[in-house]
Amino acid sequence: MVPPSSLRSRHPEGAPHRPGDPSGAGTSSIALQLTPPVQYVLRIADTCLIHAQRLAEWCGHGPVLEEDIALTNMALDLLGQARSLLSHAGRLEGQGHDEDQLAFLRDERDFFNLTLVEQPMRRSSAHAPGGDFADTVLRNFLLAAWLKTLWTRLAASSDDDLAAIAGKAVKEARYHQQHAGDWVLRLGDGTEESAARLRAALDRAWPYTHEMFRRDAVDAAAEAAGLGPGRDVLREAWLAEVAAVLAAAKLARPADTPFLSTGTLGRHSEHMGFILAEMQSLQRQYPGGRW
Amino acid sequence: MSAVTNEWPLWEVFVRPKAGLDHKHCGSLHAPDAKMAVQLAREVYTRRQEGTSVWVVKSSDITASDPGDKGMLFDPMEDKVYRHPTFYELPESVNHM
Numbered sequence: 001m002v003p004p005s006s007l008r009s010r011h012p013e014g015a016p017h018r019p020g021d022p023s024g025a026g027t028s029s030i031a032l033q034l035t036p037p038v039q040y041v042l043r044i045a046d047t048c049l050i051h052a053q054r055l056a057e058w059c060g061h062g063p064v065l066e067e068d069i070a071l072t073n074m075a076l077d078l079l080g081q082a083r084s085l086l087s088h089a090g091r092l093e094g095q096g097h098d099e100d101q102l103a104f105l106r107d108e109r110d111f112f113n114l115t116l117v118e119q120p121m122r123r124s125s126a127h128a129p130g131g132d133f134a135d136t137v138l139r140n141f142l143l144a145a146w147l148k149t150l151w152t153r154l155a156a157s158s159d160d161d162l163a164a165i166a167g168k169a170v171k172e173a174r175y176h177q178q179h180a181g182d183w184v185l186r187l188g189d190g191t192e193e194s195a196a197r198l199r200a201a202l203d204r205a206w207p208y209t210h211e212m213f214r215r216d217a218v219d220a221a222a223e224a225a226g227l228g229p230g231r232d233v234l235r236e237a238w239l240a241e242v243a244a245v246l247a248a249a250k251l252a253r254p255a256d257t258p259f260l261s262t263g264t265l266g267r268h269s270e271h272m273g274f275i276l277a278e279m280q281s282l283q284r285q286y287p288g289g290r291w
Numbered sequence: 292m293s294a295v296t297n298e299w300p301l302w303e304v305f306v307r308p309k310a311g312l313d314h315k316h317c318g319s320l321h322a323p324d325a326k327m328a329v330q331l332a333r334e335v336y337t338r339r340q341e342g343t344s345v346w347v348v349k350s351s352d353i354t355a356s357d358p359g360d361k362g363m364l365f366d367p368m369e370d371k372v373y374r375h376p377t378f379y380e381l382p383e384s385v386n387h388m
Binding site: 064065067069178179182186 | 299322323326331
Protein backbone atom coordinates (compact mmCIF):
# COMPACT_ATOMS: atom_id res chain seq x y z
CA MET A 1 0.00 0.00 0.00
CA VAL A 2 1.35 3.41 -0.98
CA PRO A 3 0.56 6.25 1.41
CA PRO A 4 -0.96 9.41 -0.08
CA SER A 5 1.69 11.89 -1.15
CA SER A 6 0.63 14.42 1.47
CA LEU A 7 1.55 11.96 4.19
CA ARG A 8 4.64 10.65 2.46
CA SER A 9 6.20 14.02 1.77
CA ARG A 10 6.85 14.78 5.43
CA HIS A 11 8.63 11.50 5.95
CA PRO A 12 10.80 10.43 3.04
CA GLU A 13 10.88 6.68 2.75
CA GLY A 14 13.37 5.06 5.03
CA ALA A 15 13.96 8.21 7.03
CA PRO A 16 14.93 7.17 10.54
CA HIS A 17 13.25 8.72 13.54
CA ARG A 18 15.50 11.37 14.98
CA PRO A 19 14.91 12.24 18.61
CA GLY A 20 13.81 15.83 18.82
CA ASP A 21 12.88 15.84 15.15
CA PRO A 22 10.44 18.80 14.89
CA SER A 23 8.48 16.99 12.19
CA GLY A 24 7.16 14.70 14.90
CA ALA A 25 7.05 10.92 15.10
CA GLY A 26 9.10 8.51 13.07
CA THR A 27 8.47 4.98 11.92
CA SER A 28 11.36 3.22 13.57
CA SER A 29 11.10 1.67 17.00
CA ILE A 30 11.83 3.69 20.11
CA ALA A 31 14.66 2.73 22.43
CA LEU A 32 13.14 1.99 25.82
CA GLN A 33 15.03 3.05 28.96
CA LEU A 34 13.94 0.15 31.09
CA THR A 35 13.95 0.41 34.89
CA PRO A 36 12.09 -1.84 37.34
CA PRO A 37 9.23 0.66 37.93
CA VAL A 38 8.81 1.22 34.18
CA GLN A 39 8.71 -2.51 33.56
CA TYR A 40 6.27 -3.01 36.45
CA VAL A 41 3.82 -0.51 34.98
CA LEU A 42 4.35 -1.73 31.41
CA ARG A 43 3.50 -5.29 32.45
CA ILE A 44 0.05 -4.15 33.51
CA ALA A 45 -0.36 -1.66 30.66
CA ASP A 46 0.61 -4.21 28.00
CA THR A 47 -1.60 -6.90 29.50
CA CYS A 48 -4.56 -4.50 29.24
CA LEU A 49 -3.55 -3.33 25.75
CA ILE A 50 -3.06 -6.75 24.15
CA HIS A 51 -6.17 -8.16 25.84
CA ALA A 52 -8.13 -5.18 24.45
CA GLN A 53 -6.68 -5.85 21.01
CA ARG A 54 -7.74 -9.50 21.16
CA LEU A 55 -11.25 -8.61 22.40
CA ALA A 56 -11.56 -6.08 19.59
CA GLU A 57 -11.24 -8.97 17.13
CA TRP A 58 -14.82 -9.86 18.11
CA CYS A 59 -16.13 -6.48 16.96
CA GLY A 60 -18.83 -7.27 14.42
CA HIS A 61 -18.41 -11.02 14.99
CA GLY A 62 -19.98 -11.57 18.43
CA PRO A 63 -22.31 -14.53 18.86
CA VAL A 64 -25.24 -12.14 19.38
CA LEU A 65 -25.52 -8.40 18.87
CA GLU A 66 -25.82 -7.65 22.59
CA GLU A 67 -22.70 -9.62 23.55
CA ASP A 68 -20.81 -8.13 20.61
CA ILE A 69 -21.42 -4.70 22.15
CA ALA A 70 -20.52 -6.00 25.60
CA LEU A 71 -17.17 -7.38 24.40
CA THR A 72 -16.36 -4.16 22.59
CA ASN A 73 -17.25 -2.11 25.66
CA MET A 74 -14.86 -4.22 27.70
CA ALA A 75 -12.14 -3.81 25.08
CA LEU A 76 -12.63 -0.04 25.32
CA ASP A 77 -12.42 -0.10 29.13
CA LEU A 78 -9.16 -2.04 28.90
CA LEU A 79 -7.82 0.26 26.21
CA GLY A 80 -8.57 3.24 28.43
CA GLN A 81 -6.68 1.60 31.30
CA ALA A 82 -3.78 0.82 28.96
CA ARG A 83 -3.64 4.41 27.73
CA SER A 84 -3.45 5.85 31.25
CA LEU A 85 -0.79 3.34 32.25
CA LEU A 86 1.29 3.83 29.10
CA SER A 87 1.27 7.59 29.58
CA HIS A 88 2.34 7.02 33.17
CA ALA A 89 5.08 4.58 32.14
CA GLY A 90 6.32 7.26 29.74
CA ARG A 91 6.49 9.76 32.62
CA LEU A 92 8.36 7.27 34.80
CA GLU A 93 10.75 6.50 31.94
CA GLY A 94 11.50 10.20 31.49
CA GLN A 95 12.46 10.01 27.81
CA GLY A 96 9.47 11.97 26.56
CA HIS A 97 7.69 8.95 25.05
CA ASP A 98 3.91 9.32 24.87
CA GLU A 99 1.22 6.62 24.95
CA ASP A 100 1.15 6.34 21.16
CA GLN A 101 4.88 5.84 20.83
CA LEU A 102 4.83 3.25 23.59
CA ALA A 103 1.92 1.36 22.03
CA PHE A 104 2.86 1.55 18.38
CA LEU A 105 6.63 2.00 18.16
CA ARG A 106 7.91 -0.65 20.56
CA ASP A 107 9.34 -3.94 19.34
CA GLU A 108 8.07 -7.28 20.51
CA ARG A 109 10.88 -7.76 23.04
CA ASP A 110 9.92 -4.46 24.71
CA PHE A 111 6.35 -5.61 25.43
CA PHE A 112 5.81 -7.16 28.86
CA ASN A 113 2.23 -8.48 28.88
CA LEU A 114 1.19 -11.83 30.30
CA THR A 115 1.54 -14.48 27.58
CA LEU A 116 -2.07 -15.55 28.19
CA VAL A 117 -3.50 -12.44 26.52
CA GLU A 118 -1.64 -13.13 23.25
CA GLN A 119 -3.27 -16.51 22.74
CA PRO A 120 -5.94 -16.81 20.04
CA MET A 121 -9.51 -16.44 21.27
CA ARG A 122 -11.63 -16.26 18.14
CA ARG A 123 -11.67 -19.17 15.78
CA SER A 124 -11.68 -17.21 12.55
CA SER A 125 -9.41 -14.32 13.50
CA ALA A 126 -6.41 -13.93 11.24
CA HIS A 127 -3.39 -16.05 12.20
CA ALA A 128 -5.31 -17.37 15.18
CA PRO A 129 -6.68 -20.83 14.52
CA GLY A 130 -8.27 -22.77 17.34
CA GLY A 131 -9.88 -19.99 19.37
CA ASP A 132 -13.44 -20.19 20.61
CA PHE A 133 -16.02 -18.04 22.37
CA ALA A 134 -15.37 -20.22 25.42
CA ASP A 135 -11.72 -19.06 25.38
CA THR A 136 -12.94 -15.47 25.37
CA VAL A 137 -15.37 -15.96 28.23
CA LEU A 138 -12.91 -17.86 30.35
CA ARG A 139 -9.92 -15.60 29.73
CA ASN A 140 -12.05 -12.54 30.40
CA PHE A 141 -13.00 -14.04 33.72
CA LEU A 142 -9.51 -15.17 34.78
CA LEU A 143 -7.99 -11.83 33.82
CA ALA A 144 -10.75 -9.65 35.26
CA ALA A 145 -10.40 -11.44 38.60
CA TRP A 146 -6.62 -10.97 38.45
CA LEU A 147 -6.83 -7.31 37.45
CA LYS A 148 -9.46 -6.57 40.09
CA THR A 149 -7.23 -8.07 42.77
CA LEU A 150 -4.31 -6.06 41.42
CA TRP A 151 -6.22 -2.76 41.07
CA THR A 152 -7.56 -3.12 44.60
CA ARG A 153 -4.01 -3.21 45.95
CA LEU A 154 -2.66 -0.62 43.53
CA ALA A 155 -5.26 1.86 44.82
CA ALA A 156 -2.99 2.12 47.87
CA SER A 157 0.14 2.73 45.78
CA SER A 158 2.70 5.30 46.95
CA ASP A 159 2.52 6.59 43.37
CA ASP A 160 -0.51 8.95 43.32
CA ASP A 161 -1.09 8.65 39.57
CA LEU A 162 -1.03 4.88 39.68
CA ALA A 163 -3.38 4.87 42.68
CA ALA A 164 -5.82 7.12 40.81
CA ILE A 165 -5.75 4.94 37.69
CA ALA A 166 -6.35 1.86 39.83
CA GLY A 167 -9.20 3.48 41.75
CA LYS A 168 -11.07 4.08 38.51
CA ALA A 169 -10.16 0.76 36.87
CA VAL A 170 -11.27 -1.42 39.77
CA LYS A 171 -14.93 -0.57 39.09
CA GLU A 172 -14.53 -1.63 35.48
CA ALA A 173 -12.75 -4.86 36.39
CA ARG A 174 -15.47 -5.72 38.92
CA TYR A 175 -18.09 -5.52 36.21
CA HIS A 176 -15.95 -7.48 33.72
CA GLN A 177 -15.51 -10.21 36.29
CA GLN A 178 -19.23 -10.40 37.01
CA HIS A 179 -20.24 -10.46 33.36
CA ALA A 180 -17.57 -13.01 32.34
CA GLY A 181 -18.23 -15.06 35.49
CA ASP A 182 -21.92 -15.29 34.60
CA TRP A 183 -20.93 -16.63 31.19
CA VAL A 184 -18.56 -19.19 32.73
CA LEU A 185 -21.48 -20.35 34.86
CA ARG A 186 -23.83 -20.57 31.89
CA LEU A 187 -21.46 -22.42 29.59
CA GLY A 188 -19.95 -24.66 32.27
CA ASP A 189 -23.31 -25.66 33.69
CA GLY A 190 -25.12 -25.43 30.35
CA THR A 191 -25.37 -28.01 27.59
CA GLU A 192 -22.98 -30.90 27.05
CA GLU A 193 -21.32 -29.09 24.21
CA SER A 194 -20.92 -25.76 26.03
CA ALA A 195 -19.43 -27.57 29.04
CA ALA A 196 -17.00 -29.53 26.85
CA ARG A 197 -15.87 -26.36 25.09
CA LEU A 198 -15.38 -24.48 28.33
CA ARG A 199 -13.41 -27.39 29.80
CA ALA A 200 -11.15 -27.37 26.73
CA ALA A 201 -10.70 -23.61 27.06
CA LEU A 202 -9.87 -24.01 30.75
CA ASP A 203 -7.25 -26.66 29.93
CA ARG A 204 -5.74 -24.34 27.33
CA ALA A 205 -5.66 -21.29 29.59
CA TRP A 206 -4.68 -22.77 32.94
CA PRO A 207 -0.95 -23.38 32.28
CA TYR A 208 -0.60 -19.67 31.44
CA THR A 209 -1.98 -18.58 34.83
CA HIS A 210 1.30 -19.66 36.45
CA GLU A 211 2.89 -16.47 35.09
CA MET A 212 0.25 -14.29 36.81
CA PHE A 213 1.79 -15.06 40.20
CA ARG A 214 5.46 -15.52 39.41
CA ARG A 215 7.37 -13.07 41.57
CA ASP A 216 10.67 -11.69 40.28
CA ALA A 217 13.10 -8.80 40.89
CA VAL A 218 10.72 -6.28 39.28
CA ASP A 219 7.98 -7.26 41.74
CA ALA A 220 10.37 -7.09 44.66
CA ALA A 221 11.51 -3.59 43.65
CA ALA A 222 7.91 -2.40 43.24
CA GLU A 223 6.97 -3.79 46.62
CA ALA A 224 9.99 -2.23 48.32
CA ALA A 225 9.17 1.17 46.81
CA GLY A 226 5.50 0.90 47.75
CA LEU A 227 4.62 1.14 44.06
CA GLY A 228 2.47 -1.97 44.13
CA PRO A 229 2.19 -5.61 45.19
CA GLY A 230 4.36 -8.45 44.00
CA ARG A 231 2.41 -10.80 41.78
CA ASP A 232 2.71 -13.70 44.21
CA VAL A 233 0.59 -11.76 46.72
CA LEU A 234 -2.41 -11.84 44.36
CA ARG A 235 -2.70 -15.61 44.15
CA GLU A 236 -4.70 -16.41 47.26
CA ALA A 237 -7.50 -13.90 46.68
CA TRP A 238 -7.63 -14.71 42.96
CA LEU A 239 -7.80 -18.44 43.51
CA ALA A 240 -10.59 -18.13 46.07
CA GLU A 241 -12.80 -16.20 43.63
CA VAL A 242 -11.93 -18.32 40.61
CA ALA A 243 -12.38 -21.62 42.45
CA ALA A 244 -15.83 -20.54 43.68
CA VAL A 245 -17.07 -19.80 40.15
CA LEU A 246 -15.50 -22.95 38.67
CA ALA A 247 -17.19 -25.04 41.35
CA ALA A 248 -20.56 -23.38 40.69
CA ALA A 249 -20.04 -24.04 36.96
CA LYS A 250 -19.28 -27.70 37.78
CA LEU A 251 -15.79 -27.44 36.37
CA ALA A 252 -12.82 -29.17 37.97
CA ARG A 253 -9.80 -26.97 38.52
CA PRO A 254 -7.00 -28.23 36.26
CA ALA A 255 -3.79 -29.37 37.89
CA ASP A 256 -1.02 -26.80 38.07
CA THR A 257 1.85 -27.44 35.68
CA PRO A 258 5.52 -26.45 35.80
CA PHE A 259 5.18 -24.65 32.44
CA LEU A 260 6.03 -20.98 32.89
CA SER A 261 5.34 -18.48 30.12
CA THR A 262 7.64 -15.47 29.87
CA GLY A 263 5.75 -12.60 28.27
CA THR A 264 6.38 -10.40 31.33
CA LEU A 265 10.10 -10.80 30.57
CA GLY A 266 9.61 -9.75 26.95
CA ARG A 267 9.84 -13.29 25.54
CA HIS A 268 6.59 -14.01 23.75
CA SER A 269 4.69 -16.78 22.04
CA GLU A 270 4.50 -17.08 18.26
CA HIS A 271 1.21 -15.14 18.22
CA MET A 272 2.60 -11.86 19.49
CA GLY A 273 4.30 -10.78 16.26
CA PHE A 274 1.06 -11.08 14.33
CA ILE A 275 -0.84 -9.02 16.89
CA LEU A 276 1.76 -6.25 16.80
CA ALA A 277 1.91 -6.33 13.00
CA GLU A 278 -1.83 -5.69 12.85
CA MET A 279 -1.91 -3.24 15.76
CA GLN A 280 1.12 -1.17 14.73
CA SER A 281 0.98 -1.24 10.92
CA LEU A 282 -1.11 1.91 10.53
CA GLN A 283 1.02 4.07 12.81
CA ARG A 284 4.18 2.77 11.16
CA GLN A 285 2.89 3.40 7.63
CA TYR A 286 1.50 6.83 8.44
CA PRO A 287 3.89 8.15 11.07
CA GLY A 288 2.24 10.44 13.58
CA GLY A 289 -1.13 9.93 11.87
CA ARG A 290 -4.02 11.39 13.86
CA TRP A 291 -7.74 11.42 13.29
CA MET B 292 -44.71 -29.48 24.19
CA SER B 293 -43.06 -26.33 22.99
CA ALA B 294 -40.51 -26.47 20.20
CA VAL B 295 -36.86 -26.08 21.15
CA THR B 296 -35.67 -22.69 20.02
CA ASN B 297 -32.27 -21.09 19.83
CA GLU B 298 -33.74 -17.61 20.21
CA TRP B 299 -33.26 -15.92 23.54
CA PRO B 300 -36.41 -14.29 24.93
CA LEU B 301 -37.03 -10.61 24.23
CA TRP B 302 -36.86 -8.06 27.05
CA GLU B 303 -38.11 -4.49 27.20
CA VAL B 304 -35.63 -2.07 28.72
CA PHE B 305 -36.48 0.92 30.93
CA VAL B 306 -33.80 3.40 31.93
CA ARG B 307 -33.91 6.10 34.61
CA PRO B 308 -31.82 8.96 33.24
CA LYS B 309 -31.20 10.52 36.64
CA ALA B 310 -32.40 10.42 40.19
CA GLY B 311 -35.92 11.81 40.61
CA LEU B 312 -37.02 11.09 37.04
CA ASP B 313 -39.14 8.16 35.89
CA HIS B 314 -37.81 5.05 34.22
CA LYS B 315 -38.46 5.45 30.53
CA HIS B 316 -38.88 2.78 27.91
CA CYS B 317 -35.89 2.95 25.59
CA GLY B 318 -35.88 -0.26 23.57
CA SER B 319 -35.60 -4.01 23.71
CA LEU B 320 -32.99 -6.73 23.51
CA HIS B 321 -32.49 -10.49 23.55
CA ALA B 322 -31.02 -12.13 26.66
CA PRO B 323 -31.09 -15.63 28.18
CA ASP B 324 -32.46 -14.50 31.56
CA ALA B 325 -33.27 -11.47 33.69
CA LYS B 326 -29.82 -11.12 35.24
CA MET B 327 -28.06 -11.17 31.88
CA ALA B 328 -30.75 -8.88 30.45
CA VAL B 329 -29.82 -6.21 33.03
CA GLN B 330 -26.13 -6.54 32.15
CA LEU B 331 -26.75 -6.38 28.42
CA ALA B 332 -29.16 -3.47 28.85
CA ARG B 333 -26.35 -1.67 30.64
CA GLU B 334 -24.06 -2.39 27.67
CA VAL B 335 -26.51 -1.48 24.94
CA TYR B 336 -28.45 1.43 26.42
CA THR B 337 -26.30 3.19 29.04
CA ARG B 338 -22.79 3.24 27.62
CA ARG B 339 -22.96 6.99 27.00
CA GLN B 340 -23.99 7.76 30.59
CA GLU B 341 -27.68 7.72 29.76
CA GLY B 342 -28.76 6.08 32.98
CA THR B 343 -28.51 5.57 36.70
CA SER B 344 -30.90 2.62 36.96
CA VAL B 345 -32.23 -0.07 34.64
CA TRP B 346 -35.41 -2.16 34.65
CA VAL B 347 -36.03 -5.07 32.34
CA VAL B 348 -39.37 -6.78 31.72
CA LYS B 349 -39.96 -9.84 29.59
CA SER B 350 -41.80 -8.59 26.53
CA SER B 351 -44.20 -11.54 26.74
CA ASP B 352 -45.24 -10.36 30.23
CA ILE B 353 -46.57 -7.09 28.88
CA THR B 354 -50.27 -7.02 28.07
CA ALA B 355 -50.97 -4.40 25.43
CA SER B 356 -54.11 -2.90 23.97
CA ASP B 357 -55.12 -4.25 20.59
CA PRO B 358 -54.25 -1.84 17.77
CA GLY B 359 -57.56 -2.84 16.16
CA ASP B 360 -59.38 -1.38 19.17
CA LYS B 361 -57.70 1.99 18.78
CA GLY B 362 -60.85 3.66 17.48
CA MET B 363 -63.07 2.23 20.19
CA LEU B 364 -60.64 2.97 23.03
CA PHE B 365 -59.22 6.35 22.18
CA ASP B 366 -61.29 8.21 19.61
CA PRO B 367 -64.23 9.01 21.97
CA MET B 368 -61.95 11.44 23.81
CA GLU B 369 -61.49 13.58 20.73
CA ASP B 370 -64.48 15.92 21.20
CA LYS B 371 -64.39 16.23 24.98
CA VAL B 372 -62.28 19.33 25.25
CA TYR B 373 -63.92 20.14 28.59
CA ARG B 374 -61.75 17.45 30.13
CA HIS B 375 -58.75 19.70 29.58
CA PRO B 376 -58.30 22.42 32.18
CA THR B 377 -57.81 25.02 29.46
CA PHE B 378 -60.76 27.25 30.36
CA TYR B 379 -59.33 28.64 33.56
CA GLU B 380 -57.69 32.04 33.77
CA LEU B 381 -54.37 31.48 35.54
CA PRO B 382 -52.91 34.18 37.71
CA GLU B 383 -49.65 35.72 36.45
CA SER B 384 -47.69 34.22 39.34
CA VAL B 385 -48.40 30.63 38.26
CA ASN B 386 -45.72 29.57 35.82
CA HIS B 387 -45.08 26.39 33.88
CA MET B 388 -48.63 25.08 33.75
